[in-house]
Amino acid sequence: MTALPILTIILMVSMLLFIFKVIKREQEIVMRNSEQLYLTNLEQLLHSIRGQRHDHMNHIHVISNLISTEGYKEASSYLKDLRTDIDMNYSLLVLDQPSLIALLQTKREYALISGVELDIIIKNPLTNTPLKSYELVQVIGNIIDNAFEEEINSKKREKKVTITIDSLYNSTIVISVNNINSLIDQSLKKNILAEGYSLKENHQGIGLYTVVNILKKYNGFLEFESDKKSGTTFFAFIPN
Template sequence: MNSKVLGDLIASILECIIYLSSAEIFLSNKIKDVKPLIPKIFSFAIIYGFYDTLTFQFWDMLDLNHLRILTNILVSFILLKLILKTRFWSTMKFLIFYWFFGCLSQIIILYALMAVLKLTTNNIINNPLLLIKVALFESFSIIIPLSLHKFRIPIVTFLKKINIFMNYQRISSVTIAILLQLFLLSALIFDYTNNLTYDVNPLRFLIIILINIFIILVSLFILFRTISKTEEKVIAVSSDIMTDNLASLLNSVRSQRHDFINHVQIINSLFSAHDLDGLDAYLRQLTNDIVILNNVLKIDNPFIGALLNSKITKAESKGIDLQIEITAKLSNLQARAFDLTRILDNIINNAIEAIELNKQDEKWIKVFIKEQGPFLSVSVINPGSPPTEIEERLFEPGYTTKTGEHSGLGLYICKLLCKKLHGKLNYSITPGTETIFSIVIPKL
């Protein structure tokens, strides 16, 4: 093994160690203790180092260095999945980020060495020590911003915002455009770096790079503005819904205060008539109503709390007993609470209308919200079931059996919202002819 190959091998191993360490910091939900990963990182780094060196020699002999970057990205993806158990899209975003800035820092250090030491690219590539220095500088130039918490938080937060609003068509299109532009720029830089010995016009190349960077910056600006406007729109609509639900809540409280005197009079009448059984039944019912209201008020999410209280009031006005059982923590839903509120609103409204339409003898609706491991499970159950021909078209957009201004989009929108939340909306009928709508979404 000559010194050039040895230098390339050492450079590849060192680069891979730093690469995997930075991936652990960047892709984890929080900065963890990396000590348990050290043996794996070093073993895979050595394997990757030998692989990178051998493939470099192989593709160099075939004069197909363009294929080397593709195979290296594929191997990097496999390593990340095997070692860190990362998610597919998180891994892809990191790979694009790393390879782009890796190529950029590589060309910067090469030009710097050529300018300061008055060397050519052949001098650098054939010098093992300089090759190792290039790899170290390239890797550390990437890991430094990733390692600093103050830099990592905005990056991860921004990526989470993109994930949350990804179903909005414009945001999705701009994000894909940015990723493709980054990949194109990486390919240009890599191609130029590997062909510096050829007759390439540096000014023309610089203009192309600047145009690409300008397009990326404009796309990022559009993405920031679009996400900001989408957030404002979501907040505005959420505020309207919350205002309506809180208005319903206040009306319910006022109604209970107004009825307080009536309750006292009824209790007094039952007591005066020595109707202890009637008094006991009345007090139990009154206590149950108060407990339900208090439970809703204690829900740790204002959107869902206000919605459920308004539905209790609506159900009571139609003689329907709406029973709610919540054992899950809802305070961490954040922006997703708005979509979950819209889903619950549609499904509970459908349950109320189904009971009215079918004139059920049993008038009740049960709502269960609980945690199932890493998922949030929501079930809405009501008596009765729709006819088979209706059941088959429940989620069909525009289909409705109701008259008036109903658009027939309610359940279809619920299905889309569940998909946006990376969850599922299921429909089933129990042997006792109960209709069940089940929603399962990730907690985070």
């Protein structure tokens, strides 16, 4: 064997090793971002649980004092308002996804703290989704985080995020996330779903790329529409 073919083989092997190294590095970056998402959601969930425990104790003290002072009318009104709040919190239980329930509950608490109105509309319990629970959290969590970031950074007074979980012709799950205060040019459609692309400074732009890759595993896809009147809506389509 001459020196030239040997050199060619060495170069090819070196190139393959380099490619594998790059792929592995990119996978590690995605995993680190996924782990960070879980840690953030877990921290928010723990904060929510502590806050709810503290709130429940306060509610008990208020109701007890109202009854002891014979303020029955005030106690009845207080309980009515409290029931509305409890019904809103427990509306998430229709979902057949405990991890997703935890995620949405933490986002609900985060919305209250951040001054963002959050509307969650559930028309599909997600009993037939092919995604694993952690993948579902990754998909919805990344899209919601982007929507919240846009609303929080907006200078407009009204801030709102709407999450809708629905189905299309009973064959496709459709998860949409709308935020009213952002506008994305359609000419950026290809770029914005690509790895590493971001409209923000010092931002890695991995979140939506991760969402796209997870959906592709199950023959799903991600789309978005954006206009000045209704803001930006991302749609995750998942065949079930």
